[in-house]
Amino acid sequence: MELVTYPDVEIMMISLADRLASELRRGLEQNDRVSVAVPGGTTPGPAFDALSDTQLDWGRVDVMLTDERWVGEDSPRSNTRLLRKRLLTGRAAAANLVQLRADTETPEEGLPALIEAVEAALPLTSVVLGMGEDMHTASIFPGADRLEEALHGKATLLPMRAPGAPEPRITLTARVLNDAMNRHILIRGAAKREALEKARHMSADEAPVAAILRGTVVHWAED
Numbered sequence: 001m002e003l004v005t006y007p008d009v010e011i012m013m014i015s016l017a018d019r020l021a022s023e024l025r026r027g028l029e030q031n032d033r034v035s036v037a038v039p040g041g042t043t044p045g046p047a048f049d050a051l052s053d054t055q056l057d058w059g060r061v062d063v064m065l066t067d068e069r070w071v072g073e074d075s076p077r078s079n080t081r082l083l084r085k086r087l088l089t090g091r092a093a094a095a096n097l098v099q100l101r102a103d104t105e106t107p108e109e110g111l112p113a114l115i116e117a118v119e120a121a122l123p124l125t126s127v128v129l130g131m132g133e134d135m136h137t138a139s140i141f142p143g144a145d146r147l148e149e150a151l152h153g154k155a156t157l158l159p160m161r162a163p164g165a166p167e168p169r170i171t172l173t174a175r176v177l178n179d180a181m182n183r184h185i186l187i188r189g190a191a192k193r194e195a196l197e198k199a200r201h202m203s204a205d206e207a208p209v210a211a212i213l214r215g216t217v218v219h220w221a222e223d
């Protein structure tokens with residue numbers, strides 16, 4: 001992995017947005033469409049603000065989440081809600097949202113309706129991942145019920161339940177994340193930096209983010 005540290009969070013968010021825009025532009029020179037997967041949670045909002053303002057042929061861009069919490073878009077915990085509000089707005093409103101949420105009670109029931117559109121947008125041109133202090137990434141959590149499949153299996157998308165996750169989830173698997181042409185992890189604050197350093201010396205079963213580190217650029221700034 002390559003660790004890039006920034007003088008502050010604002011510069012980090014703008015730099016990451018610039019870098020993603022360049023990767024997508026380069027992809028569009030050679031392909032009809034490009035795709036990017038982004039995290040939810042509390043970290044990426046400012047990078048979304050910067051990216052949504054970027055000049056790009058957004059009509060040829062597929063945008064998806066790396067993972068979603070199985071809650072409705074009216075919930076403040078909905079990652080799709082964050083995406084619509086902060087990324088799929090302004091210039092980026094022309095992008096195509098590849099949904100990771102269906103209107104069913106469980107992710108198991110919803111998955112068949114989602115998989116085709118997700119697979120049509122693969123391989124990802126770029127992926128940005130977040131990471132929790134427990135070293136989960138996307139919704140691949142330590143102790144999760146389908147951890148083994150998510151880390152080592154051939155699936156594209158999996159339902160996931162974990163002690164550290166308050167609601168059921170759906171997540172892209174390590175295979176899909178590692179197949180992305182450009183991979184980034186976005187973290188801020190001392191606790192996550194420490195967790196990342198620990199994860200580098202742990203197995204992916206204990207620290208799922210370890211499965212995605214090879215060849216990935218980690219972007220970090222102090223809070």
Ligand SMILES: O=C1O[C@H](COP(=O)(O)O)[C@@H](O)[C@H](O)[C@H]1O
Pocket residue numbers: 038039040041042043044066067068069079129130131132133137138139
């Ligand atoms: O639950 C989730 O957590 C991670 C990390 O979120 P953060 O709030 O600590 O930035 C996030 O990357 C993931 O997409 C989300 O569903």
